[in-house]
Amino acid sequence: MRKLSRNNLIFTCFLTAVSYANLSAQNAEININQDEKISKLLELKTEMSEGNKIGDRYKIQLFYGDNKEASEVFKDYESKYTYPAMIDYETPNYKVYVGNFRNRLEADRALREIKENFPGAFIPKPKRR
Structure with a gap:
């Protein structure tokens, strides 16, 4: 029994040394x-995305x-x-x-949800910019 635990100790030390060598090699x-x-x-794209300047959006x-009715x-x-x-102004x-x-x-x-209260709502074709 004593010999078995000594072999286990040696095996554990060996595994520890191998694992440490492997870990230090991967740094x-x-x-x-x-x-x-x-x-x-990337900065330019972020600015354009925030300002809604990128086209092909619906x-x-x-x-x-x-103006008065638009505000209401x-x-x-x-x-x-x-x-x-x-609100967008187009002359x-x-x-x-x-x-x-x-x-x-x-x-x-x-649109399906919004049409319940705004029956004249529609989706215009998106503009390419």
Whole structure:
């Protein structure tokens, strides 16, 4: 019995030494050299995404008319829904837009919900910029 435990101790020490050698061999450093233009492009894309300047997005148009009515529609919409809304001026009228949807399916789902209170709402074709 005594010999068996001594063999176990030797085996355990051997495994520990091998594991330590293996772990120390895997400590390596990686250096990544990145072009400066990549970080500038990422910053530009972030700015464009925040300002909704990237095209091919779907929006729902709720209203087209004068400023006073557009403000009323905007306030009425915001009291009922959580999708982001904005008033856009295109000479000579104001338009109330809702959302910034990535695809037509998302826009259609929101439109079906919004049409209950705004039956004239529709999805205009997205503009390419």
